[in-house]
Amino acid sequence: MASMGRAEVMRDYGGISAEDRRAERRRKLLEAGRQMWGESGLADVTVRGICASSGLTPRYFYEHFPNREALVVAVADELYDELFEVLVSASLAESGELEDKLRAALKALLDAIGDDPQIHRILTSDWNGVPGLVKRRTKTLDVITDLVLQYGAELLDFEPESAETMRRGALFVVGGVNQLIEEWLRDPKESTAELAEICTWLCLTVVKAGQAEAARDTAR
Template sequence: MTGQRTYGGISAEERRAQRRTALLDAALEIIGSQGIDKLTVSALCAGAGLNERYYYENFDGRDAVLSALFDAIAEELATAILRAIQTAADDTRAHAHAAITAGIGVLTDDPRKAQVALLVSASTPELRTRTTHTIRAFAHLVAAEGIDFYGLTDPDPNPAIGFRATYLVGGLVHTLTSWLQGDLDMPRDELIDQTTDVFVLLAEDLATRLRD
């Protein structure tokens, strides 16, 4: 029975996961190099080197591919940001700079990911909804990290924390989009430094107010 479920030491589930990853990698390449309009079933399967039946094994349409790819990039972003925070020096600016550097790095070291995460994310109603939910999730992450870092242990956090976290994450998304489109003429290091300044300014100001 085991021999029927495995091939070359790889289970059927693992093979399916590999095919799904290959399809998502192909989608990333197509969108990044040719644009979303070129994302067809035939192009996707050709890029992944797979039969079309494997596409339908994993996805029921193009929106499902885009959503899965968007979610994968969001997960990669969250992982990179949390890892950076865990290894940063124990001060506000170091935490903010490390997190922002990691997040912007994921999107700009491979510009195809920025194309999906920021420029294609509003292309369908499903992706617009996903973008809103993802911004909210990252705002919750920022708020939780701020509460933990500043020791704000109130069981009922001040709503200003959520407001500022949402403002920061939403503002960063729009700023990054403008920068990627060439509307902000500055090098990446300066973009990171300027963003860090804003995060630190709003975080320190609010922490001071809440402690007074």
């Protein structure tokens, strides 16, 4: 019975379960990693520094992450999830047509990046030294492409030639917009509204080209 009592205390210490304590420690580690990366740069993110900033020992770090790379990838994952939410929420909140939804989503995304210096530094860091981050960036473009296909297809007023044509168009749009945003991050000449307008116009140019091609196929 005494042994069970000690186990019970370990599971529920001070009214907080062991699972909740683990989740809180992970949150602290991620917050510390994001802050260090966002304020000092990726090269300054170290296990020792994260532990010192979070107030946790290396034992707890390695309880959640096998190495530094795993933590910075997790930080990037969380950041991208936040930005995905911004994109989707802004698009769904806009009641207009495709052009309006595109403009609203892109401006919301750019505002989120521009208003937070930490996000800006993280996104403009050189990720090439961390293989996991390079893979994550590629995966992110695929995720955004899937979001475009999921939420954008129903807004088109024409039937694309095929699902493959639709996906290629989405990949082209996502890749191009991503390049423009990366260039803007390095040298923000335009306001967020101006860049959102440019990206929207280019996206619609691709859509109109697809519409014209679909019309030609129908006429044949």
